[in-house]
Amino acid sequence: MFRFWKKRTRILPREKGNPAPSREDYAQWERSYEAGELKKMPLGPRLKDNLALIKRILGNSSDLVIRELRLGVDGGVPGALVFIDGLTDKGTVNDTLLKGLTLESRMAGLGGRDAGNIFALVRNFMVNTSSVREAATVFELLDGILYGDAAVLVEGETRALLATAPGWPVRSIEEPTSENLVRGPREGFTELLRTNTSLIRRRLRTPNLVLERITLGERTRTCVEVIYIRGLAAPTLVREVKDRLSRIRVDGILESGNIEELIEDHPYSPFPQVFRTERPDRVVSMLLEGRVAIVTDGTPFVLVVPAEFIVFLQSSEDYYERFFLATAVRWLRYIAFVASLILPSLYISLTTFHQEMIPTRLLISIAASREGVLFPAFVEAFLMEFTFEALREAGIRLPRNVGQAVSIVGALVIGQAAVSAGIVSSLMVIIVALTGISSFVAPVFSMAITMRLLRFPMMVLAATLGIFGVMMGLLAILVHMASLRSFGIPYLAPLAPLHTSDLKDLLMRVPLWAMDKRPSELAKGDPLRQEEGLKPAPPDKRGGQG
């Protein structure tokens, strides 16, 4: 019966004269060039052939610039400068390369000598950029050009020179929008890999800082650099990171999030296992703990592994302020974090199943506020939470000037109107608002998202099974978290397994002069971070330290 109807219906009826492409049509499309093929293709000796090949492979792209010139005197040797406009810095091309190749080659009296020597001469004396390499295959040549190098081709030479001169427009260094601090540096990473690594280098001037480059993505050829401090980061960790990165074989890596999804330990878990940040100081402090950073070209978000649960709840500001404030803020964050997860569930379960647990006066007040409300507590909560999330998402995409108005409108008017219409009770609005505010307290967005999402199953559990449900949900989450590992480090370290010496940074933020050791799980090679006994005191109180 199914086939009967299937024969008689046509999905997506095609118009005559405009059929969808068929397999045969694909063959007529211009062919694409695969990397493997290009790697085996050598450059020919004739300049004209090489240039024609480049043009054909790059599809006659309009931003391809081929500057033919003559090297040397007396008519000179034919050569060409090939680069992509927009990727290569034209200033360098004009001042350094062209001048070097045309003027200085004449002044040096190039010409009349044989080609082999010319190439060496050109390379050593005329191409005056700070870095230069040779390309022997078409793949290397095109890879270099597409990276912004300017290629120098010489007649009769099967090698090409790639002069590094990248210059594309980049954003200037600004304060990272997603991680604001009151106290602390306001530099954030940008989309340029080299800028980002320079921001890290500037803060870590140790010769043991190692940067290893990996190229990921078949078509995007994204540069990724793995950064770690030799002697601090465990060699097994570094090896594992590089191993996982090398397994990535995808079309494109656009953002570090793509890398994150491809290297994490537990892809199905709602909890993030890879830390990401826009702040160089955060990355540096984590490198000093023995972690490994992964910087991706094209995105300001740098990944750091391994990442256990607690780093998602810490902010670098904790370490720049004095420990009283930092400890208090930390506690506030923990409480808000828990609240954002269970507050609506607690409300639902208490008012639906366990009214005897609510103090009498409060119950009277709740009963009074819920009179006339149409929906049961669960539906009310769900509706309000959903509306809140929708407003939040909408607010992200609105242009700035409209966004403010909408959020005020959304919050006040809709909330008030909903209460007046009897759709929700005023207490529910308060709870949703509190939950929303609490969920913003998590410093790292990936963890905030997790909590926002986990709230909904908890609400369902609360509405069906009351406090039992809430407890079971919490237990399930806890058990799940305890089973997670991030690159070998248990997710709930230092609570599980218990390292009492690390607890000083967990429950409170112990003053800096007391933080002598690095986190135990990470830096087994060099456990001492600083000298012991560094507590400051005025001269007369110093006692034995002189």
Place this chain on the structure above:
Amino acid sequence: MNRFRLVSLTLLLMLVTIVSGCWDHREVEELGIVLLTAVDAAPGGKIRVVVQTLVPTAVAGGGGITGMGGGGGGGGRKRYLDLTTEGRTVFEAIRRMSMESPRELFFAHNQVILISEKLARERGVAEVMDFFERNREFRRNTWILVARGDPRDIMEVPVHLETTPAQNIVGVINNQELSARFAPTRLGEFTEMLESSGEEPYTAILEAVPNEAFSRMSLHPGGAGPAPFHNIKLTGTAVFRRDRLVGWLNERETRGLLWVRGEVRGGQITFSLPGSRGEQKLAVEILRAGRGGVKLEPFLAGGQPGMRVEINTRVNLTESENLEIDLRNPQVISRLEKQLAGVIKQEVMACVTRLQEEYRADALGFGEAVHRKYPRVWRQVEGEWEDVFATMPVTVEVKAVIRRIGLINKPLRLPPRMQEAR
């Protein structure tokens, strides 16, 4: 187990929770929150149960959903509703009430249980208590009070400061420390005392008294004034023997009972020094019974138990009508203390006398004390404890210490001229 099975099993389990439909699901607006329950005797051997439920819409008033059109016509609506039915048992009466109430009654927030005097005298309390102990929703810390008169009248006494009469009553109970003249008991303690052979239960009395402070002036000259209204008042103690009410203790005797029980946490005593001009009184404020408060020491006198009560207390002097007294003098203070001790002893003896002679009910816990110290003796006298208690020798020793005398030392001093004229 392969992936498909695992996933489908998980989904099935999740479905089970949702499909079963959350039983026990009770929305707040479906609850008939009961704050006050009263039990009375009805004709034909039946029991009348009166229940006071909250009316949430009346409480909602302005701050809520019905802010615009609500509030009722002119003034607030009554915030509580009383329902009553009769039945052969308490449970039957409560279930019969469901035929009149749109909401299922929810007793978990019941704060006070009132027992009418009639029921307590005629039928006894024990049978009624069973329901409250057995039912899941009643708490052990509910107050139990005896109502003098018809509980329905007391429950309808209008409330001005609090939301509901129940809160009114609980508020007054919470102020018990200020007067120490009534002895409220909670359900848990009451049943313990019921079951114990060494002490008899007691609890405070609730009654409605006219409010003397209202103005009798009428709005129209020559016309009748506004109708007087009542307040509730907690006063005195109801004493039970076994499970029947046998009598009252007035406020002074109640204070004595509280002294012996060690439950005096505040209050005031008025007394005067002998030799002073008679009417001039001093007042002291009792502080929390200091240093353990009370010691009950049973002794054996000729094979029979007797009791020695030792009371220690600290007070602050709060008022002196006697203007000639010199409170800077420590000897004066110790005279006052001795006098005070005498007054307290009188209070205690008044209570003991009443309980021994008139009611023969050991609400003081002497039996338990004897049980603790002389278990063998107790086993012999347990059966006739009422009689033994009635003839027990009881000695009371009181030690009172005046801690502070307030902000001034000597009382006001009138100028000499005026004093002579007096």
